[in-house]
Amino acid sequence: MKRKIAIFLSLIIVLGFLIYYLVKSNNNDVDIDNLIWTTEDNIELVDDYTKKLVEENKSSTKPYDSVNFTWEAEGTSTNWSYYTGFLMYALYKTGKYYDFVDSYYNDMITSKGELNNSHKPKTLYFSNDVDFYPQVRTLLYLSDSKHFFKYKLMIERMYKEIQGHETLPKCGNNFHHRYRWKEHPFGLDGLYMALPFMIEYQIMADKLNLKYKKMGIEDDIYSRMQWVRKYLKNKNGLYYHAIKDDGIKTNGVVWLRAIGWYAMAQVELIDDISDIKYKKEMIKQLKDFFDNLIVVQDKKTGLWKNNLYNEFYIRNPFVHYCNYYETSGSAMIAYSMLRAYNEKYLRDEKYLLSGLKAFNGIIKYNMIVDSNGYTLKNIYHGTGVGDIPETYEMCNGYLTNEAKGIAPVILANEEAKVSIFNLKH
Numbered sequence: 001m002k003r004k005i006a007i008f009l010s011l012i013i014v015l016g017f018l019i020y021y022l023v024k025s026n027n028n029d030v031d032i033d034n035l036i037w038t039t040e041d042n043i044e045l046v047d048d049y050t051k052k053l054v055e056e057n058k059s060s061t062k063p064y065d066s067v068n069f070t071w072e073a074e075g076t077s078t079n080w081s082y083y084t085g086f087l088m089y090a091l092y093k094t095g096k097y098y099d100f101v102d103s104y105y106n107d108m109i110t111s112k113g114e115l116n117n118s119h120k121p122k123t124l125y126f127s128n129d130v131d132f133y134p135q136v137r138t139l140l141y142l143s144d145s146k147h148f149f150k151y152k153l154m155i156e157r158m159y160k161e162i163q164g165h166e167t168l169p170k171c172g173n174n175f176h177h178r179y180r181w182k183e184h185p186f187g188l189d190g191l192y193m194a195l196p197f198m199i200e201y202q203i204m205a206d207k208l209n210l211k212y213k214k215m216g217i218e219d220d221i222y223s224r225m226q227w228v229r230k231y232l233k234n235k236n237g238l239y240y241h242a243i244k245d246d247g248i249k250t251n252g253v254v255w256l257r258a259i260g261w262y263a264m265a266q267v268e269l270i271d272d273i274s275d276i277k278y279k280k281e282m283i284k285q286l287k288d289f290f291d292n293l294i295v296v297q298d299k300k301t302g303l304w305k306n307n308l309y310n311e312f313y314i315r316n317p318f319v320h321y322c323n324y325y326e327t328s329g330s331a332m333i334a335y336s337m338l339r340a341y342n343e344k345y346l347r348d349e350k351y352l353l354s355g356l357k358a359f360n361g362i363i364k365y366n367m368i369v370d371s372n373g374y375t376l377k378n379i380y381h382g383t384g385v386g387d388i389p390e391t392y393e394m395c396n397g398y399l400t401n402e403a404k405g406i407a408p409v410i411l412a413n414e415e416a417k418v419s420i421f422n423l424k425h
Contacts, residue, residue: 035356036420036423039420042359042363043417043420045363045367045374046363046409048374049376050096050097050410051096052373053070053401054100057069058100069403071083071401071402072084079108080108080115081131082133082135083407084104084135084403085137086403086404087403088101088138089134089137090411092138092141098142102147105138105139105142105151106145109147109150113150113153113156114153114154128165128176129178130178130193131177132158134192134193136155136158136197137200139151139152140155140204143207152209152210155208156211159210162197168245170246170248171185171186171231172224172227172231174186174191174228176245177242183244184241184244184250184251186245188240188241188258188259188262189262191224191225191228192264192265193261196265196269196272198217198221199217199221199272202214202217218273218278222275225266225282229285232250236254236292236295236309237289237291237292237295238254238296238308239259239262241255242258252311253307254308255306255308255383256305256306256307256308256328256329257306257328257329257380257404259293260328260329260408261332262289263289263290263332263336264332264408266285266286266336267336267343267345268339270283270345283345286340286345290336290340290351290354293333293354294354296308297354298325298361301365302359303325303327303330303365304329304333305323305324306324325361325366325378326379326380326398327377327378327379327405328379328404331362331409332412333355334356334358334362334412335408335411335412337352337355338352338412338415338416339415342419355415356419362376362409362412376400376402377400378405379398380399381397382396382404383396
């Protein structure tokens with residue numbers, strides 16, 4: 001009898017292992033050759049799209065017209081905007097458009113390291129607004145420019161300003177996002193707007209002979225990120241967009257692009273933080289975050305919907321009818337996943353496959369290539385956070401060929417190149 005029981009249990013164990021490996025095999029049933037070919041074709045498309053984007057924003061009199069950029073689809077002509085700054089960072093990262101990026105900043109910055117207000121309409125700028133820090137970050141990488149002396153003045157001025165930026169004591173001393181945000185003053189996207197610039201300033205301060213160096217920057221940044229994880233993470237493992245200054249009541253919405261900004265902030269801060277303990281803990285948290293994102297990734301398109309969670313669906317059911325698979329947030333996540341895998345922060349192949357699926361899905365489902373050229377669509381306009389949470393809705397419209405979508409697609413494209421090279425070798 002004991003022998004029969006032992007045999008029966010052995011069979012059960014063997015069957016269990018067999019089922020496990022069959023399921024695992026089915027889940028990872030990926031045609032690698034086809035994945036490589038598809039991704040290489042899409043990389044070529046994005047490279048061509050980027051090249052044409054730069055070419056069509058040049059003119060015979062200046063390298064570009066900084067008021068009427070084709071990517072300024074919001075129609076506000078804010079030529080010193082976080083999304084133009086983000087796009088300049090992406091163009092710089094390709095290693096191909098240094099002169100174009102340098103020309104933009106040369107035109108936008110005076111010899112005194114101040115903003116050039118001779119443009120019409122005048123350059124928009126507001127102090128105590130974290131959306132105006134990303135533009136300066138790329139200047140750190142233009143040290144070979146003959147214009148770097150005035151860039152250095154601008155960098156130092158803006159870093160001095162960020163040191164005095166209003167913080168929210170009950171929100172982990174994170175920054176008040178902008179002067180118009182009263183009800184929910186901290187927004188998740190503010191992490192990317194400020195923190196990478198702050199830590200990279202410190203890393204490069206000695207090399208570039210920068211003033212205002214601050215000690216303990218890694219402790220400060222890590223503390224802020226940990227507060228966000230504790231108070232903005234919801235039951236699905238995703239993160240709310242914004243929170244009141246009491247550090248308790250969120251706005252109840254998980255918005256994809258805010259999630260994308262957060263993903264990029266995490267992986268780029270891991271790049272820069274030297275403290276091994278902090279780095280290991282942030283990698284662990286990044287893994288948890290990506291695992292929860294993969295659960296809600298669309299199996300067909302590889303993309304994520306613009307509105308991932310909204311406590312006010314019942315009160316405002318109209319949001320269901322404008323919730324598309326969105327480009328900018330999906331591209332930010334794709335970039336972050338691929339970078340995390342390429343840098344070996346995360347070694348499980350599922351992050352590589354998820355990132356490439358999202359990248360390829362953007363090109364297949366959200367990029368139109370026809371006789372008119374390239375159209376990158378389904379780039380959500382923007383949200384703000386609203387003073388009354390019940391009125392916070394997600395139907396503000398979708399744009400085409402707009403910088404907040406273009407920039408992360410370019411960044412994802414660069415990481416896809418590394419991923420495919422590694423797959424082939």
